[in-house]
Amino acid sequence: MNRGRMWTVARTDLLQLFQARDFWIPMGALGAIFFLVIPVILLLSITSVGDIAAVQQLSDAVAILPASAQAKIPSVTSGGSEVSDAGRAAYALAVYLLAPVAVVVPLTISTAVGAATIVGERERGTGEFLAHSPADVTEIYVGKLIASIVPGYATALVGFGIYSLIVNLTVGPEVGGWFFPTEQWWLLMLLVVPPFVLLTLSLVLRLSARVKSTAAAQQASGLVTLPLIIVAYSQSTGALLDSPSVTVGIGLAAWALALFSLIVNIRSVTRARLLGVGDEQ
């Protein structure tokens, strides 16, 4: 495989995406809603506004968390003062309950990109250019996979940075200082989320290579992505609630599954499919 050509395909696809305002404005908006707007409203309503009902509901939710997770919620600050109920509720919200947004955002964005990536070449007629080019179909597949993963994962990482800042600024004073990201959030973002994105995209690109239109690709991708989002959501939450070794285990298992899916699907792009004339290996 010629890596130069693979990166060329990836870079050109990304360049096209960022030339399209109709793509990156909704992408930015989605990231902002999940990583900025919702956390700011929820955390400020607890820590600054002192919404009693919200604090009570969160305290009830904290009570049903596993004991190991509850034990990590600080009750005393480093200065020796007691952490308020609002502070403990905000900590639990920030660390445990908002975790799945880190999964939902990259999967949603990357799926939207990936679903259109190959069938889109066919619809625009540019598949003909790629089919006649010296690029190997594997280079095209991997290049497009990278170009589909990068926008979602990059948005998630940037959002994660912003989210960390918000959490530390709003909850940090309540619990005695900046504490976020926790060790398990690092593991979640760097070890658990990427393989779930890769797994999903490897399947979505296969669909994109096989269906006849972008609309059909979006529909079919939804069917694949929704269960994966649910699995990723539950696994991410579990990873955060349990010990770091469990998080690592979940991450490694997800990587193994993702790599298997990649190997199975890497040949799903064929020149005949780029031309839109049917199947051929």
Place this chain on the structure above:
Amino acid sequence: MSDPLPPALVDLRGVHRSFGDVAALTALDLQATEGAITVLLGPNGAGKTTAIRMITGALRPDAGTVRVFGMDPAVDGEAVRLRCGVVSAKPALYDRLSGWDNLRYSAELYGMGRHVDDRIASCATRFGIEGALDQQVGGFSTGMKTRLALTRSILHDPDLLLYDEPTSGLDPESAYAVLDLIRQMSSDGRTVIMCTHLLAEAEGLADRIIVLEDGTSVLAGTHEELARRYWPEAMVRIATEDPAAVEVLRGAPGVLGIGGDGVAEIRLDDPARVPDLVTALAASGARITRVEPHRPTLEDVYFAIRQERRTAPAPGAPPPPPGGGGPRAAEVVS
């Protein structure tokens, strides 16, 4: 059948290709010689585009052999495609990218690296679009898109150019310019294979014509060879003030027959006899108003082929040509 042509740069023999139940190519034979412009001529659905796709290895044949530069594109696809420049029926450009970025993308895929701006600029200048390269391609006119696609096709200095209806959708002036550029590229020593269903376009351009129909090549040769197949004798049209005056030519040396209505159509064994006929007519006192050697156009030839195919008694059985007997200069390939 003997092949009088030099070794073919592109050589397809007995190629079959189906898409489901639809046969796109059926025993296609196609040869293109180095440095020549070969035009694939045929109606929509004749198999021209599929033939181009076979040549680059974008599609593989179900049966038959494909050799390009002596290689099998199904095996040595990358090596073959690196030496081909393709313009497909739709220009296949990325509308959201600028002209520069479209060309850089191609340059990188063809292994030219990222520092190719000088090469891009010189190629774009050749096609007259150097001033538009900064613009997004989505805003280009059809003619500009075609020029950009042509620029992209020669960027990596290919040996073989494959053009699939490159003048489709262009106004006459732009089409003429594109054909002129194709002629120039052939004169640079490149081999060109071009698909078209526009007869006038093929007539002015082709060194060799291959007529395709229903996925197979029905006839191949130069324009003259194809014309001779259907009009084996030379013909001259002569008009006189008194139409009966031409009767004096009956029995004259080299005259094979006189027909026509109003304007005499005189079949000859050799076009060089035309001055003798004119002299004989003038000596007889006839007043000549017009002398026109008849050279069948490609359109004449094409419709003769089509008519022959329609009236063929059985598939594969060569029917008698409409112009009578005589030598078969063109190569009947099916």
